[in-house]
Amino acid sequence: MTYENILVSTEGAVGIVTLNRPKQLNALNDALMDELGAALKAFDADGNIGCMIITGSEKAFAAGADIGAMATYTFSDVYKGDYITRNWELIRTIRKPVIAAVSGFALGGGCELAMMCDFIIASENAKFGQPEIKLGVIPGAGGTQRLPRAVGKAKAMDMALTGRMMDATEAERAGLVSRIVPLEKLMEESLAAALMIAGYSQIAVMAAKESINRAYEGTLSDGVMFERRMFHALFATQDQKEGMAAFVEKRKANFSHQ
Numbered sequence: 001m002t003y004e005n006i007l008v009s010t011e012g013a014v015g016i017v018t019l020n021r022p023k024q025l026n027a028l029n030d031a032l033m034d035e036l037g038a039a040l041k042a043f044d045a046d047g048n049i050g051c052m053i054i055t056g057s058e059k060a061f062a063a064g065a066d067i068g069a070m071a072t073y074t075f076s077d078v079y080k081g082d083y084i085t086r087n088w089e090l091i092r093t094i095r096k097p098v099i100a101a102v103s104g105f106a107l108g109g110g111c112e113l114a115m116m117c118d119f120i121i122a123s124e125n126a127k128f129g130q131p132e133i134k135l136g137v138i139p140g141a142g143g144t145q146r147l148p149r150a151v152g153k154a155k156a157m158d159m160a161l162t163g164r165m166m167d168a169t170e171a172e173r174a175g176l177v178s179r180i181v182p183l184e185k186l187m188e189e190s191l192a193a194a195l196m197i198a199g200y201s202q203i204a205v206m207a208a209k210e211s212i213n214r215a216y217e218g219t220l221s222d223g224v225m226f227e228r229r230m231f232h233a234l235f236a237t238q239d240q241k242e243g244m245a246a247f248v249e250k251r252k253a254n255f256s257h258q
Ligand code: HXC
Pocket: 023, 024, 025, 027, 028, 063, 064, 065, 066, 067, 068, 084, 105, 107, 108, 109, 110, 112, 131, 132, 135, 138, 139, 140, 141
C-alpha cells in the first residue's frame, strides 16, 4: 500500500509510523487514519515485528481531528459513516505493543490517539489537551473515558471543561505519560524501549498487554483471574522454558516466539 499521510519504516524488529501532514500539524483526517490502521495491522501481522512506535513532528504529534474536514459534517454523515469507530477503533485491536512518542501538540484526537497507544513517551516540549469544548463538541475518540482513567476525575474534568493544555511535567506527574525525555532524544529513547520490548517473547509481551488492558474493563477479581490464567498458560510456551533456562545458565535468552 502506498501512503500519502504517514511515513512507515522499520528499525530492527520495531515498526515506526510517522504522522506526516506537517502543514496541518498532523491533523487527523479519515485518509490518515485509514493509512495508520493499515500500517499498524500490517506490522501486527508481521512475525518479524515485536513493537511499534507512532510519532509525529517536533511541533506536533497531532493537533487533533481535522477541523476543516469536520466543519461541514452533518449528523447523518457521521452516524451513517460510522465516523471514528470505522477506522480509529482499529488501533484497539492491535495486539503487539504500540508506543506513542510525543513531541509538541497532542490535542483533541491527537491526545486521544496517544492514549489509545499502550504508553506515552513525551519530549520536554509536549503539550496535551482536550480542547473540543472550544469547538462546541466533546472528545469523541475515547478521551472522556481514557483521560480520567489516566489522570483521575478532577484533572480530566479540568482538561475537558476548560480546554486548557497540560505540559509534559504535569502530564507525567498526573500519570498520563510514562517518561519525559529531551526533545533530541525522543526517538532514540522510544526506539530503545521498543527494541527492548521486541527482544522479549512476543507471546509474553502480548499476554502482558492483554492482561493490563483487562484492568480497565472489568472487576479486580475478574482481572486477577484473567492474569492468573494467562500466567499459567505461558508455562506451555517454549519461550518460558528458554527464558528461565537462560537465567539459570547465566546467559541471554534467545526467544523463538513459540
Ligand atoms: C485542521 C489544523 C488543526 C486541526 C492546526 N491546524 N490544527 N487544521 N485541524 N485540528 C492547521 C491550522 O489551521 C494552520 O493551517 C496550521 O495547522 C498551523 O496551525 P496554527 O494554528 O497556525 O499554528 P499555531 O499558531 O502554532 O497554533 C497551534 C495550535 C492551533 C495551538 C495547535 O493550531 C490549534 O489550536 N489547533 C486546533 C487544536 C484543536 O482544537 N484540536 C481539537 C480538534 S477537535 P493554515 O492553513 O492556516 O496554515 C478533535 C475532535 C476529537 O480533535 C474527537 C474525534 C477524534
